[in-house]
């Protein structure tokens with residue numbers, strides 16, 4: 001019997017997200033190791049047009065599941081409907097985005113269909129008739145190789161790790177539409193509020209000084225602002241933890257759930273270098289990192305690695321700059 005590999009498309013109110021095409025690429029890679037059919041499943045209120053678009057752009061067969069009233073993502077509805085549907089499809093692999101949305105329903109779905117669950121995968125490879133996934137752990141310090149002992153396997157894919165798949169010959173796959181009503185029992189969605197689009201000038205900044213939790217306390221941001229002032233066209237940004245703690249405004253967050261930046265110089269201060277952060281700054285022209293931990297993952301993507309306490313290192317840089325400037329004017 002042929003196996004089935006399913007991807008769960010991610011969209012916001014019918015607008016397909018880029019990760020959906022990366023999921024298609026992952027599924028097609030899995031298909032090379034485990035021959036079978038690849039199917040995309042998409043859920044929402046009014047799915048015909050989006051399902052057709054998905055089949056045209058990927059060339060995959062698509063199941064559009066119309067759920068009356070499902071205007072925006074709802075974890076309970078996703079888990080209930082997908083458990084039922086996947087029970088029918090009997091897939092070997094279910095590929096889901098490792099995003100806020102995917103992380104919300106993937107583990108529960110895996111429980112619902114008695115599947116193994118491997119999260120945050122970055123690569124897939126095949127050895128001795130076995131499929132392995134790699135995923136980073138300990139904030140990027142260790143790469144773990146994982147395999148599942150059973151099928152089905154729910155896999156969540158880290159964004160930015162697979163080149164998005166688009167159909168080359170624009171031959172659309174088959175589209176099947178079904179209506180599956182489901183009313184949430186325990187929670188209701190309040191809808192989606194768009195994020196503020198203002199990125200605090202990060203896109204234009206030539207130099208970004210970025211704060212991580214390693215700055216220790218909000219007051220230490222002053223050091224980073226003073227460091228940034230040494231450069232024209234500079235800005236201060238931060239990791240998600242720093243923004244979540246309200247040390248910096250949300251618009252200044254760099255990473256997969258924040259801004260993607262590519263300044264000429266990125267100075268990472270007290271940032272561990274988690275994949276979700278690096279995904280947003282890895283294309284910077286030159287990266288300098290200051291971290292007390294010589295094994296910090298940020299050093300893997302840095303051009304200059306400074307193993308120092310930033311609260312002593314930055315004041316020394318500022319003092320050295322001041323001294324040089326004064327000497328110039330004497």
Ligand SMILES: Cc1cc2nc3c(=O)[nH]c(=O)nc-3n(C[C@H](O)[C@H](O)[C@H](O)COP(=O)(O)OP(=O)(O)OC[C@H]3O[C@@H](n4cnc5c(N)ncnc54)[C@H](O)[C@@H]3O)c2cc1C
Nearest residue numbers: 212213214239240255256257270271272276277291292310
């Ligand atoms: C779905 C999802 C989405 C996410 N999206 C994002 C995102 O968009 N952006 C993002 O940044 N993160 C994101 N994260 C969180 C991410 O996984 C990490 O938790 C986060 O990036 C870690 O932030 P940090 O490096 O500031 O803190 P930590 O991981 O706590 O690192 C602090 C670092 O500071 C160093 N340090 C401590 N004291 C000093 C000192 N005195 N001087 C110098 N160095 C010091 C430590 O050695 C450590 O390396 C996301 C996570 C998930 C699950």
